[in-house]
Amino acid sequence: MPARILVVDDIFPNVKLLETKLTAEYFDVVTAMNGPDAIEICEQGLCDIVLLDVMMPGIDGFEVCRRLKASPTTAHLPVVMVTALDQPSDRLKGLDVGADDFLTKPVDDTALMARVRSLVRLKSVTDELRTRALASRDYGIGDPLLAATAETGQNASILIVDDRASSHERLQSALSPFHAVQVETDPNHALLRVTEASFDLVIVNLDLQGYDGLRLCSQIRSLERTRHVAVLMIAEAEDRTRILRGLDIGVHDFLVRPVDRNELVARVRTQVRRKRFGERLRESVQASLELAVTDALTGLHNRRYLDSHLSALFDEASMRGRQLSVLVLDVDRFKSVNDTWGHDAGDEVLREFATRVRANTRGIDVVARFGGEEIVVVMPDTALDGGQLVAERIRERVECEPFAIHRGTRTLNVTVSIGVAARQANDQNAGEVLKRADEALYRAKSDGRNRVVAAAA
Template sequence: MSARILIVDDLFPNVKLLETKLSLEYFDVLAAMNGPDAISICEKGLCDLVLLDVMMPGMDGFEVCRRLKRNPTTAHLPVVMVTALDQPSDRLRGLDAGADDFLTKPIDDTALFARVRNLVRLKAVTDELRDRALASREFGIGDPLALAAAGDGQNASILLVEDRKNSAERLSAALNQHHRVTVVADPHDAMVLATEGDFELTLVSLDLQGFDGLRLCSQVLSLDRTRTMPVMMIAEENDKARVIRGLEFGVHDYLMRPVDRNELVARVRTQVRRSRFSDTLRGAVQASMEMAVTDGLTGLHNRRYLDSHLAVLFDDAALRHRAVSMLMLDIDRFKSINDTYGHEAGDEVLRAFADRIRLHTRVVDIVARYGGEEVVIILPDAEPEAAHVIAERIRERIEAVPFLIDQETREIHVTVSIGVACRHVDDKGPADMLKRADLALYRAKSSGRNRVEAEAA
């Protein structure tokens, strides 16, 4: 994918060299000569990836990286630190600051481009998600970015695919301090575990006996159930070609043997954080879409949901010549509860009423708040008699146990009236059934309340 790369280095020749290389690869290049400028460019959303020099006067690269990763607006940007320092402790400082990778000068161009392309492609996939999640922030439905950026990347469930006993033991000992590791030696067992288990990351040795570990990586990355899970490779030092191949098709990160345990821990944490970041965004988008069809007070479905699904269920029942029934419920004398105990008590009653109804309905039933104190329940495949039994059971359960209000300090006796109707062969649409349920409810009310009435025969 094409992308805008920000080069951050205080030395102009370094900037120029990288710029030329990246530009030849058709990347769009921007440059910043110090940390604060770099942060400002990132905050403005002008780049897709940061190549960050460590040694700079003023704010050093570690600090720039930490700030970018801590800020919800920039936390999603991949950061690759570039440095002449080659101590494991330096690498580790970079990774601990949240960097996605740490490359040592002189830079190996193949490795650089493979890494940059890999990170840019992975980012392109989540950008769409991030854009949607930003809308949910705009609408005031929580701030998923802040929530997502706050994760610590600890305590993940990890699948380690490694058939060398010593190595498996060393790696899992290191990881078990922060995570829960499951070790598996056989690649086929690994695939089954990956799809059926609930892992957050898979770590694959590329040197399995008689099996190409890369193939396993590729499968995990292409199956529906596992494709959003981060995958990391462990490779022999002389196996750079396969590492680059893996990066090309979307493997998230790698470690070279002998594996430095601190680096292992740091890289795994970064991947777990990144993946949870996406999961949080995904959840936020999903949640705000669910809100559109949910009643805020009771958590039941709202009328918008009822209207669209009732039509579908009704047509489906007509097509399959199956029954569908409907209950219309209305709390008796609800206005007097509000007037006597206040609106908040009324709300408490509505919530408890909804909870109690939920206990007595099936997963396939639709329970929706229809308005004020009215609830509609759709019962697919329920014949009139069955619908009546369910209605009577609900009526009885509402009457039997008083409702607790004012932080459970007071009891209110509540009853409900229910109208029952079913689909008729000659109904033009669900509105006909709805009208009959409404009339039945009216009769239940006018003949004394706290009763179930079926539609007129």
């Protein structure tokens, strides 16, 4: 897949070697010979993944990675450290500062390319989420990137799928001080447990007795309910083919035996952070979508939502020959509430009015604030007489109990007028039904308010 790789190394031959290999695999390559230049390139959004040397003058690779992962602008960038350092302490330090992987030179070309492709795929998903989530700032719900970057990767819910007691006991012992860890020894039950619970991470032993661990990984990654769960596989060092295959099908990370306790903790933390980063972005996108179609004061749908859904419901009812009713409700003398008691009191009345309307309608009904003190209710599969019954129930519910204002220190008697109309066979569009309901509302106002009037069939 097309992607731009940033190669960072202060030794020119090393840069050219990696550039040649990556270009041969159809990646675009940009280069930097020092830490500050690398950070600047990343901040400008000019790369998709960073291959980073550790030993550089000035700012070393560890510090570059730490800065990238600490910044909301660049925290989503995958970083792979490629270095001659080969001590476990070096690998752990790289993972601790946020690196997604730590590869020791000389690097196996096949393994490097598999890792790069895997991380590029993950980043492409994150990029789409980031773009959508950034739009949520326009709705005043905060900076989603700042919140996502603050994630610590601790206190995760983890499932270990491993039928070897000696193996899963060591894994559980290492992770339990930081996370809530469960073990499943029967791989046939593992997928069911993952779909039923909300795990942040699943660790799968590829060497399950009589069962293909890669198949379980693939199923977790493909099901709608579990596709966002992070997956970490554990394999034997010589099982290179299956490790590469796992990365190809979407497994997020791997460890080879013997498993280093500290590296396990660090890799789990990294994957949990990345998983929750994506969750925060998805939550931000969902919140912005809800705000786009929700009235901020009442919590009902807004006019934009009503316009699109009324037409869709009308078209479906017309096509299937089904009933459809529309109610237009208006609080009586609402202007006097604002003039006498203030706009804060008016807002309290509208919120309570919306609550009572919603409580007396069905889940399939569309209830939307039409503007000002007007609410429109669209009722699928409901004839005119059924619409009248619901309207009368709402009218009574509004009239029967005074509305609290000024934070409950006072109450007001409030009434509502309601116009009702139903789809007719000769109606050409939803606007005709809405217009008749609005005209019926006008008659209810003219006839003395606090009443329900149905449009003539």
